[in-house]
């Protein structure tokens with residue numbers, strides 16, 4: 001069965017003024033949709049067509065002849081994860097087990113935000129910053145282009161997209177302002193906490 005663009009978890013204008021409906025018109029309806037369309041075309045009539053998205057990503061990650069499949073499959077997965085990493089009721093501070101783990105790992109939520117922002121801003125060119133769990137420990141990592149923590153044996157907890165298409169309409173070239181707004185106003189701590197609880201259980 002062909003892959004489909006998953007529905008957004010909120011309306012396109014729900015994150016305004018921090019992220020505009022126009023950004024979603026391009027970023028979700030065009031970029032994300034294109035990755036889905038490309039992936040379907042690339043796996044059509046191949047054994048990969050019956051695999052899950054995660055299975056495809058892991059199957060082709062080290063295959064130099066399937067770079068296009070990897071890039072499109074990983075971008076489909078990364079973007080869906082990114083939409084869920086934000087919420088109209090986002091921002092604030094984490095609670096529960098994730099709050100405890102962040103305090104223990106980074107010292108405080110503010111220190112976590114500083115380190116996460118530094119990773120996101122420091123990613124040269126297109127890519128992603130992530131909060132992940134690896135071997136039971138929280139860590140901040142960044143990936144270039146379509147890179148995804150799935151292939152590093154890490155469990156994704158939270159991500160921000162730092163491709164220019166994520167912020168250029170609303171923030172122009174000001175990636176640091178975009179990432180700061182993501183952390184202060186958009187981040188979906190409920191989603192991150194659920195991911196963390198599942199990762200350590």
Ligand code: ZN
Nearest residue numbers: 161163165166
């Ligand atoms: Zn993107």
